[in-house]
Amino acid sequence: MANQFDVAVIGAGAAGMMCAAVAAQGGKRVVLVDHAAKLAEKIRISGGGRCNFTNVNAGPQHYLSNNPHFCRSALSRYTAQDFLALVKKYRIAHHEKHRGQLFCNDSAEQIIAMLRAECDLGGVEWRMPCKVAGVRKTDGGFAIDTDAGELLVGSVVVATGGLSIPKIGATDLGYRIATQFDLKLIETRPGLVPLTFDGPSWEPFVPLAGIALEVEVSTGSSKGKGARGGHFREDLLFTHRGLSGPAILQISSYWQPGTPIVLNLLPEMDVADTLIGLKKTEKKQLGNVLTQWLPARLAEGLLAANGFDATARLADMADAKLRALGDAINRWAIVPTGSEGYRKAEVTLGGVDTKGLSQQTMMANNVTGLYFIGETVDVTGWLGGYNFQWAWASGVAAGLAV
Numbered sequence: 302m303a304n305q306f307d308v309a310v311i312g313a314g315a316a317g318m319m320c321a322a323v324a325a326q327g328g329k330r331v332v333l334v335d336h337a338a339k340l341a342e343k344i345r346i347s348g349g350g351r352c353n354f355t356n357v358n359a360g361p362q363h364y365l366s367n368n369p370h371f372c373r374s375a376l377s378r379y380t381a382q383d384f385l386a387l388v389k390k391y392r393i394a395h396h397e398k399h400r401g402q403l404f405c406n407d408s409a410e411q412i413i414a415m416l417r418a419e420c421d422l423g424g425v426e427w428r429m430p431c432k433v434a435g436v437r438k439t440d441g442g443f444a445i446d447t448d449a450g451e452l453l454v455g456s457v458v459v460a461t462g463g464l465s466i467p468k469i470g471a472t473d474l475g476y477r478i479a480t481q482f483d484l485k486l487i488e489t490r491p492g493l494v495p496l497t498f499d500g501p502s503w504e505p506f507v508p509l510a511g512i513a514l515e516v517e518v519s520t521g522s523s524k525g526k527g528a529r530g531g532h533f534r535e536d537l538l539f540t541h542r543g544l545s546g547p548a549i550l551q552i553s554s555y556w557q558p559g560t561p562i563v564l565n566l567l568p569e570m571d572v573a574d575t576l577i578g579l580k581k582t583e584k585k586q587l588g589n590v591l592t593q594w595l596p597a598r599l600a601e602g603l604l605a606a607n608g609f610d611a612t613a614r615l616a617d618m619a620d621a622k623l624r625a626l627g628d629a630i631n632r633w634a635i636v637p638t639g640s641e642g643y644r645k646a647e648v649t650l651g652g653v654d655t656k657g658l659s660q661q662t663m664m665a666n667n668v669t670g671l672y673f674i675g676e677t678v679d680v681t682g683w684l685g686g687y688n689f690q691w692a693w694a695s696g697v698a699a700g701l702a703v
């Protein structure tokens with residue numbers, strides 16, 4: 302029958318295409334349903350159009366979840382090397398950019414074409430663009446109501462992703478299906494997102510838009526049971542509305558509203574000790590000393606924001622004042638007003654509570670035949686190819702199990 306399948310995968314993104322290909326190549330009759338007009342837009346725009354498709358170092362320590370061990374099984378059964386083998390089989394030229402991050406040399410389109418070819422190899426049937434109105438349990442499995450008619454299937458894999466970038470088709474369908482079948486949700490919030498600042502204390506930094514430098518950034522506490530702290534050394538970028546760059550995207554996933562992030566703008570140097578040590582020999586003005594180490598506009602902004610006169614001579618400054626300046630540079634604690642939200646977030650934190658899912662198969666413990674994979678699940682990776690690796694690994698885990 303044209304509308305009967307062993308498996309329906311809802312969402313033809315990274316996780317959904319991988320899952321459909323694996324299930325179909327394993328002999329299942331698979332239908333892949335997506336409401337978007339264009340296939341896998343998130344892969345297309347990822348990594349600046351070159352798709353950071355995995356990270357060779359990916360391990361459970363690179364993921365945030367209420368249940369940090371949940372991702373271990375899938376990640377160890379389908380590794381970055383496994384995905385790389387597929388990329389090599391399709392002769393997609395690639396390179397390592399930074400800390401194990403693998404990118405296409407040419408275009409993210411090649412990853413989409415590869416996944417599509419893998420689906421075609423298994424004979425996956427496509428329903429796209431096709432809206433899903435709902436999923437119902439039937440005696441033999443599930444009925445999916447779509448605007449192209451009803452689909453009757455043995456199993457359903459929900460791969461509709463998170464809430465990030467609604468303008469390219471993100472919806473909450475996955476969370477609604479989970480709630481309908483009595484699965485719990487972990488509260489969602491934007492992750493890997495620029496942070497915003499406003500108010501008088503931020504005014505001196507508004508003109509610094511465009512300045513970039515390598516920093517250390519931290520938030521929360523990484524010590525103790527259940528600790529949720531993060532610490533990264535990456536590039537920071539001043540923007541018109543606040544802070545961005547890899548350092549900020551990484552820390553945003555750990556940041557809790559109302560709490561500070563702490564920046565070390567000169568991680569190689571104890572600024573207070575260095576300035577005090579230089580007092581006897583250095584004749585320069587304070588502003589000129591700092592511009593040896595920091596971009597000039599940033600040095601000026603920091604001095605103004607902390608009430609220092611850039612023209613004061615270093616030799617005339619009290620040690621206590623230099624210690625305060627050192628703190629402002631090595632331990633700059635600032636409370637973001639908010640974030641750029643789902644409009645700009647690369648990922649959605651939270652999602653389907655992993656306590657209700659099998660870590661081997663991704664199937665719901667309470668509903669035989671219902672699976673959740675990819676970003677819909679409460680597993681969120683760091684910046685750097687980790688999120689796609691979770692999409693591939695969880696997709697394969699479900700694809701082999703359905």
Ligand code: FDA
Nearest residue numbers: 312314315316336347348353461462474675676686688689
């Ligand atoms: P994904 O979002 O890929 O797919 C979900 C699919 O479900 C979509 O095709 C959507 O149309 C469909 N869908 C949603 N609602 C539906 C509904 N109601 N009915 C039918 N279909 C529906 N990660 C990484 O590792 N390396 C990188 O370089 C980047 N870069 C990057 C850049 C930008 C700008 C963003 C926004 C994100 C990234 N990411 C990334 C993150 C990465 O894109 C993301 O984690 C994965 O795409 C998640 O894969 P999923 O398959 O779970 O969702």
